[in-house]
Amino acid sequence: MEMKLAIPEHILANEDRNTRFQEIRAWMLGRESQPAPAGEDAIASGCAPMDAQMGGGFARGAVTECVERQAGCGGQHIIHRTLHSVRLSRKPIVLIDACHHFDPASAAPPDLESLLWIRCPKALDAFKAADILLRDDTFPIIMMDLRDSPDRMWVSVRNEQWIRLQRTTAQHHCALVVWTSSARVPCARTRLALTRPFSPDLWDHHPASAPVDQQLRIEVLKRQIFAGENGDIPSVAFAS
């Protein structure tokens, strides 16, 4: 697997192997703080703190994992904001709902027009559905909601399935966003966690001005530093 790394020449020129490794590591960590390029390569979620953490939005050609360890930390809010944002850009979006949690009544009715909602009778069907949709090239963003999926499903999910999805995502330049209750996606380029449930203060505000975004607590668990050509999985990745 050929990887193209734009590591500065002066680091590679260092003859001492250990020093060279330390310098490469330091260089990579320095890059980690740089957000991914926005614009054509990212799909904005429409949620300012989330987009800021992701450097403009969900990266196209990569898998983004969003972990919501407990309900009510803002995952559904971000999904609905993304529906709205994608509709404003006049593109269709898919939500693969493994446990049938999506509530159409909570969405703005026009946002539903560009949404393809797939409810999976078996949670494992979500993987097959995502694979089929990724190859279609119609949808710039595909969301897989696997939160609350039963543990027995996760037992039968192999790493190869994720790698297959990751490769297909890279080939078709699509943003695949996977929602989970705990970190599950080994090949996610970015892994974010929503850590704090909303407080009841939000009830006291008018819906249009509720400071929901301020209450979001987003933690970056992982940001992959580089990707090889054709979405090859890099040999080095860092988790904070």
Next chain:
Amino acid sequence: MYAAIRIPDLNLQACLRQRPDTVPDQPAAVLKEHTRHAVVHQANAAARRHGVIAGQTANQALARCADLTLFYLDPKADASASSVLFGAALSLSPSVEITSQDLLTVDLSGHPSAKRTAASRALIPLLASHGLEARIGLAPAPDWAHYAAYCAQPFLEITRDRTAFDALPIDAARPSDNMLRILASWGIRTIGAFAGLPRQGIGERLGQEGLALWDTLHSPRHRLLKQAPLPTVFEESLEFDTRLESLDALLFSIRRILDSLCLSLRSCGKSARAIRFDLTLEDHNHYRRSFRLPEATSDANRLFSLLSTHLEQVKTDCGITAVSIRASPTDAHARQLLLFQQSIADPWKLGQTLSELTGLVGFDNIGSPRLRDTYRPDAFQLVPLQTDLDPVETTPTDLPNPLPLRRMRPPIPIRVTLNGKIPVHIQSPEISGKIRDVRGPWLQSGDWWDSASWQRTEWDVSIEEHGLFRIFSTHQRWFLEGSYG
């Protein structure tokens, strides 16, 4: 100028075109009725070489040719073949007369003379691609065109010289039975022999009918065609003698039907905007599906790929005995995007993908959600995803709910402790805890006028360390409906 399109042994060809395992030059014949003493109605050239002719009983025919394949007359197969023939004729001109089941007459007036021959000839490979071997005759009069179609191998154009069909049997001129008997007793068996008789003698012995036929043979006579109406229903079906158990055989039949349907649609200037698909199973149950097409089309390849993708996911408990497909027509090119509308890049590819997904998750689990016009909670329906995306107008009412519900389906039964009428604690296998803050109650009810009436009391609660939830009570029972955010 007129063209006559004839399908020799149409009943037999109609049966043969529906068999995927038909071998070229295989002796075959079609029997007139479903009885023990059924007689051969039509036999193909290979069967005739073995001595099989019309009028023989099935046993007599089989005695002459042991390899003979026998069919019974199949009105549905005949209708399908006639439909293909009519569609092909319409592609030449809208003025088409159904002279008989196996013979159509087309008025080519207005066709540029340089192109009409090539256009007429082009029908032969077109019909061959639909499994029909055609004979086409071109002549300055309808009756002459018929004679030319009888003589054609497979194409014949006659301008002034009628000697080309002198060798035709006199039956081709379709005289009455009485006249045919008289002519047979005179030894007149061909059109040429009849045309060589003196006109006065014909008039004296055969009367007006004989004179009319004689005049027709000697000079082309024009007449108005009885123009057949354009079809309004585009439906074709096939019944199988033996049940189908393999997908390949079913797809072959479906392809035949779609080719025929699409030819009819194109000939009438129509496209299909939806198709209804019906499989009859051996246990007399039906497997029915309707497909709303991403874009109106009359392209058989696209329809076939859509249906075949869907059928790959379908499993039936028993064999298939019949298949029927109906197309809902719309004017071709009726679809026109608005100035600011944009469409999905390839609606057909998406249609195929959705068909595949439908096979995976089922019809009820895929689509674009729409809210029903009711206050009943969780009332929605799924509709096909629209491929034309309208321009967006952002208005304040258009914004999504900042605290959307994440719904539990079905709602989770919980135990609630009340202080007076206000919930203070909830307990369930999923979430338990003290309620820190509460909003409510909101009383809801609906459909009181029928048996599906409902009523409930909703509360929004904040549970310590867990977040915001919606709970409700109905019929003295409490449920967790979902979480906010």
